[in-house]
């Protein structure tokens with residue numbers, strides 16, 4: 001996390017200390033580094049260089065408007081999976097002609113909205129979806145640009161919940177039947193076949209699975225060319241991993257470079273849909289220790305962030321580093337602590353067995369929280385969702401206010417109080 005480091009015992013991000021941010025906005029809160037987001041995006045953009053194509057940031061990783069705004073200003077495209085994400089991109093200043101629409105369950109009305117906005121491409125995930133999209137486009141008198149998501153059946157060697165490219169997963173079209181679906185797509189009014197895509201999983205720390213998938217997709221592309229179906233862009237999805245602990249994922253330059261090398265003389269544009277590798281290490285979750293509860297078996301530190309703020313540890317047993325925002329004196333003894341939240345679930349923990357010197361009131365940073373942190377947060381236990389702050393040099397900006405009770409009950413009604421109209 002290049003933009004986060006200790007300076008005079010204070011954990012800082014760009015030109016701001018995290019302790020000052022905790023004092024200003026209270027905890028729990030997410031804090032992002034603008035420079036870090038920009039740097040990660042540029043690593044992809046410069047890896048692609050002059051090769052035609054687009055880096056479409058996967059909005060699901062972090063969809064806060066200001067994050068999308070920063071990326072739109074860098075020239076990013078966007079990978080969306082719902083109308084809501086498309087509306088966010090547009091609200092943040094992104095342009096629809098740089099948007100691709102992924103996901104297994106697009107509704108007809110979402111397709112209609114996306115067609116009205118003239119998005120770049122739909123990543124179609126099934127034969128049935130293709131038929132619906134064709135009908136929607138025909139009824140509107142327009143044409144949908146389409147790429148078929150193929151499932152290359154490769155093992156991404158990652159957590160089973162975030163592995164998507166195996167036959168038994170719900171995603172994409174089996175590579176054997178893809179040829180038939182392409183033939184059908186090429187014959188349908190309202191459909192313009194432009195691409196091929198795959199996404200095999202997330203948090204991949206090696207290139208081999210990507211390259212295996214690419215081999216299979218290229219073979220299909222060549223077969224399609226023989227049948228006169230020309231593929232103009234190849235989209236390899238997202239999935240490049242990040243360092244949470246001591247993982248050493250390949251760089252975007254290595255990855256994109258190897259992909260370009262494998263294309264040979266095929267004239268095809270390249271698309272990537274990175275999410276985590278753009279934002280994960282650009283953000284932290286700040287939390288404060290409420291109570292220390294040492295027991296015979298374990299030492300619990302009860303903190304003010306919980307599984308509703310970041311569900312990754314509970315859901316995937318994810319490990320994220322914990323750092324104090326003010327480094328303790330070296331002489332201060334550490335103890336092993338489990339960091340647990342106030343939610344009434346045994347699975348409500350953010351870190352286990354960490355050697356820390358803690359006091360009531362200590363502020364801690366849960367590192368690498370920029371991706372799938374806030375976006376997966378919920379109101380469980382009627383907890384208001386956290387504030388979000390963007391640091392830009394020596395300035396910090398509130399980009400999302402902490403929720404209030406009014407936000408919690410918005411849209412709810414007591415029985416008998418319905419509007420009589």
Ligand code: LLP
Nearest residue numbers: 058102199202203238239273274275276372
């Ligand atoms: N494209 C598609 C079609 C995807 O399904 C995903 C992520 C991405 C791109 C972006 O992948 P990335 O570059 O972020 O790996 N909540 C989980 C991760 C779920 C990923 C879902 N799909 C986590 O916190 O680890």
